[in-house]
Amino acid sequence: MSQSIGKSIYRKEALEKVTGKAKYTDDYPAAGTLHVKLAVSPYAHARIIAIDTSKAGEVPGVRAILLGQPFPLTGEEIKDRPPLAFERVRYHGEPVAAVVADTPHQAKRAAELIAVTYEPLPVINSPREALQPDAVLIHENLETYEKIEHVYPEAKTNIADRTKIRKGNMEQGWTESDVTLEASFSLSPSDHIAMETRCVTAEIRPDGFVVFSSSTQSPYMIMELMSRYFQLEKGKIIVNTPFVGGGYGGKVAVQLELIAYLATLAVGGRPVKLLNTREEDMITSPVHIGLDADIKLGATQEGKLKVAQITYLFDTGAYSDKGVTISRAAAITCTGPYQLENIWCDSLCVYTNHPYATAYRGFSHAELLFVFERAMDMLAKKLNIDPLELRRINAFLPGATTPTQIRLNESTVGNLPQCIDRLKQLMNWKEGQVTQVNGRKIRVKGVSCIWKTSTIDTEASSGVVLTFNVDGSVNILSGIVEIGTGTKTILAQLLAEKLKMDIKKIHVKMEVDTQTTPKHWKTVASRGTLMAGRALLKAADDAVVQLKDTASRVLMCSPDDLEVANDMIYVRDEPDTFIHVKDVCHGYKYPSGHSIGGQVIGRGNYILRHLTHIDHETGAGRPGPEYTVGAQGVEVEFDTKEFTYKVLKAFAVIDIGKVLNKKAAEGQVMGAMSMGLNFGSSETFVVSDDGIILNPRLRTYVPFRYGDHPEYLVHFLETPHIDGPFGARGVGEHGLIGMPAALANSLSIASGVELTMLPLTPESIWKETGGG
Amino acid sequence: MHNHTSAEITLNINNEDRTVYVRNADTLLYALREKLGLTGAKPGCLNGDCGACTIIVDGDPMKSCLMLAVEAQGKSIITVEGLQNTAIQTEFIDKFAFQCGYCTPGFIMNCHALMTKYPDADDSVIKDWLESNICRCTGYQEIEAAIKAALAAAKGEPG
Structure with missing residues (x-):
């Protein structure tokens, strides 16, 4: 019988979080810490002519003022970004200077007094504009930047990278097609809006150790990048990460850490803290990417997709940092979850x-x-085919090959046709997509299918250490950051299942300290459960071997005859012959005083198997481990006169492999759906012609609030991913990714116009219908 | 001790008098977090938009970033650290009404004040009150379940 798997176990940190005791980076006492404040660019593109810091320097308490330097340049794949702008600013909000002072308000006052003289430059406001032949070059010396091997910036253009998918024979695809469809789409950048703004502290200890505390999803990446950018010894960088108040990808970027390091360096290693204001968190720190796209599909009269030609133009903004990897990931799954033999994608x-x-x-x-x-x-x-039927006809099935020419099987891809069928039932699809409510209002259903793999580093690994306490309880140490996904509770559930023990006796270390916590590559990509879960199971096996070894000598039998369960190690055949775990997990002491064993410390790690880089000319390769699939829908009530609407219901059917914690999984999916609907319906930066972000605050940016939510209906299928712990697939992101499309599809039917832009505000729908 | 820009003041927080030295310009949020170590109230926007810093002042929910510390003298201040085993805390856990937990203290304080003032709150009253806070992790459906269950529990009804 299952001890723990599938049950809605409360979060291990639940009590801390409802009592205000859970500590986030800014919550640690700051006595003796200096405070850093940024001066940021009011222009989207300008030359820096002069910077006058004289008045700022006169503010009491100011200990240092930092300005941009030509080096180091930073960036994960292309080093194109100075931590503080040097000679030129390339986006509104870019950090230009940093003040270090005794108190936050002194630092703020001084930052406001830094006088920068700018000479504005022409502004590029979209990827399409950036590709015009006469477009200004945002990085004139792109070809001179240092870069990693698998990235291909194009000199004297604004193209930081191009990923190509070339599969099959396009000519044949078009010949076999009876019908073609062409369309173009566009969406502007927006933001993550984690409720905790990014925060970092840094200090350099007398022994040369550089110690950070950061609200990050990637503490181990900070070590890696700090070493790469500043030639620091990796072993002498320590990153602490307590609870993180939401990430959603936004806290993967390593940005403020670089400035904090330079700041502590400027004050002799004294501790410094840099806490983003909301406005800085929205535009100074990196954002959610925008996109322009062109697509052309060919299909037979019966609805069989034959060919797809796609151009994705991702708006990486002023610097390429993660934008390169994001645009590459889009190429890898460019067609959605459909079988297509002929694909061209740039x-x-x-x-x-x-x-x-x-x-x-x-x-x-x-x-x-x-x-x-x-x-x-x-x-x-x-x-003239039912939209779900068209998707079912073309659904990606085991045995088919992906755009990167990898053949998937029943383990590596979930069951999409079953997701579609279940969605049809949940949405009462046979009633039809449109229902008239009254003279003005209609109810309309829209759908979308989804798939996702994780294009993460081929060498990404995860480690877990289990230490036993003298009372037989166990501590889990894992480098997973608790950003809200509950993965560390899932690890406890996996261990309870594996050791057949009470989860109350499993303690999870929530904080990450890179010096003492085994590395988990990054807490991203819905891969925590797979990677840390596998590492944990291996660590549990290792602990069991040690427990049985000591117990076998006490019980005078082979360890092969022993089982571990319910806090005991017992002879399988004769369960009455046993010893308690607590009596061996710190060594066993014979009556004579002789002792054997010692503390049981289980260790395990996991590295993703057989991942490769993709080929630059064709895209062929194995970039990710497994493809999770699903089908999603919305039902909206639309006012045909005012173009206002309310999402009444939102649906998701996701093949999750195995439900490990039902309520937690539903919570992940509902929260992601909420974020997807918010992004689809209202979230965007409002950008002026000269590139100024007009709404960098919560009052004007419009995140969903209580009462905006529809009724969520979430259903899971369980097609096991054989590599996953107990067959589980990742599910942190999947609830989000179909929502904007499903919403746009419903509103296109409702408005009678093929909508091509996000977000779908009443105003934008009105404009697309020819209004204005 | 008193001068033009700063003062020693006494604040009644969670039924204890606490003496603290603040600048006149210090917000109550700043004083709670930086001077008194009460970090349950969170900075999220510092201009009243997000509700993460919500506390209870004389029975009303208040965004502590919108109030100066000196204005809070003579008032009864309750922070999340002052709540133990309340119905709303229990239901937040039971209904999975939080994930990252950063907005949670603010939501809980707002809900707690709502329950005290309007034990019979209906859907529209709940919406009026809770739309002043932002949660980015949940879909709000769980928070809705938690406040409704807590209201029911307070009235002795089965949740």
């Missing part, structure tokens, strides 16, 4: 004068699925 990472991009929950998938799934609905209409 996915470009394009510089603009927008705030620079980083990961956002779904990592390009909400964006590419908006494009592809809108096109699928338009094609269904053209072919």
Whole structure:
């Protein structure tokens, strides 16, 4: 019988979180810490002519003022970004100077007094503009930047990278097609809006250790990048990460840490703290990527997809940091979850004068699925086929090959047709997509299918250490950051199942300290459960071997005859012959005083298997471990006169492999759906012609609030991923990625116009219907 | 001790008098967090938009970033640290009404004040009150379940 798997176990940190005791980075006492405040660019693109810090320097308490330097340049794949702007600013909000002072208000006062003289430059406001032949170059010396091996910036253009998918024979695809469909789509950058703004502290100890505390999803990446950028010894960098108040991809980026390091360096290693204001968190720190796209599909009269030609132009903003990886990920799954033999896709990472991009929950998938799934609905209409039927006809099945030419099987891809069938039932699809409510209002259903793999580093690994306490309880140490996903509670559940023990006796260390916590690559990509889960199971096996070894000598039998369960190690055949775990887990002491064993310390690690880089000319390769699939829908009530609407219900059917914690899984999916609906319906930066972000605050940016939520209906299928712990697949992002497309599909039917832009505000719908 | 820009003041917090030295410009949120170590109230926007810093002042929910510390003298202040085993805390856990937990203290304080003032709150009253806070992790459906269950529990009805 299952001890723990599938049960809605409360979060291990639940009591801390409802009592205000859970500590986040800014909650640690700051006595003796200096405070850093940034001066940021009021222009989206300008030359820096002069910086006058004299007045700022006179503010009492100011200990240092930092300005941009030519080096180091930073960036994960292309080193194109100075931590503080040097000679030129490339986006509104870019850090230009940093003040270090005794108190936050002194630092703020001084930052306001830094006088910068700018000479404005022409501004590029979209990827399409950036590709015009006469477009200003945002990085004139792109070809001179240092870069990693698998990235291909194009000199004297605004293209930071181009990923190509070339599969099959396009000519044949077009010949076999009876019908073609062409469309273009666009969405602007927006933001993650984690409720905790980014925060970092840094100090350099007398022994040379550089110690950070950071609200990050990637503490181990901070070590890696700090060493790469500043030639620091990796072993002498320590990153502490307590609870993180939401990430959604936004806290993957390593940005403030660089400035904090330079700041502590400037004051002799004294501790410094840099806490973003909300406005800085929205535009100075990296954002959710934008996209322009063109798509052309070919299909037979019966609805069989034959060919897809796709151009994705990702708006990486002023710097390429994660934008390169995001645009690459979009190419890898460019077609959505459909079988297609003939594919041409160019996915470009394009510089603009927008705030620079980083990961956002779904990592390009909400964006590419908006494009592809809108096109699928338009094609269904053209072919006069039911939109879900068209998706079912083309559903990706085990045995088919992906755009990167990998053949998937029943373990590596879930069951999409079953997801579609279940969605039809949940949505009462047979009642039809449109219902008249009254003279003005209609209820309309829209759908989208989803798939996602995780294009993470081929060498990404995760480690877990289990230490036993003298009372037989166990501590779990894992480098997973508790950003809200509950993965550390899932680890406790996996261990309770594996050791058949009470989960109350399993303690999880929530904080990460890179010096003492085994590495988990990054807490991203819905891969915590797979990677840390596998590492944990291996660590449990290791602990069991040690427990049995000591117990076998006490019980005078072979360890092969022993089982561990219910706090005991017992002879399988004769359970009455046993010894308690607590009596061996710190060694066993014979009556004579002789002792054997010692503390049981289980260790395990996991590295993703057989991942490869993709080929630059064709895209062929194995970039991710497994493809989770699902089908999603919405039902909206639409006012045909005012173009206002309310989402009444939102649906998700996801093949999750195995439900490990029902309520936690539903919570992940509902929360992601909420974020997807918010992004689809109202979230965007409002950008002026000269590249100024006009709404960098919560009052004008409009996040969902209580009462905006529809009724959520979430259903799971369980097609096991054999590599996953107990068959589980990742599910942190999947609820989000189909929502914008499903919403756009419903509103396209409702408004009678093929909508091509996000977000879908009443005003934008009105404009697309020819209003204005 | 008193001068033009700063003062020693006494605040009644969670039924204890606490003496603290603040600048006149210090917000109550700043004083709670930086001077008194009460970090349950969170900075999220510092201009009243997000509700993460919500506390209870004389029975009303108040965004502590919108109030100066000196204005809070003579008032009864309850922070999340002052709540133990309340119905709303229990239901937040039971209904999975939080994930990252950062907005949670603010939501709980707002809900707690709502329950005290309007034990019979209906859907529209709940919406009026709770739309002043932002949660980015949940879909709000769980928070809705938690406040409704807590209201029911307070009235002795089965949740």
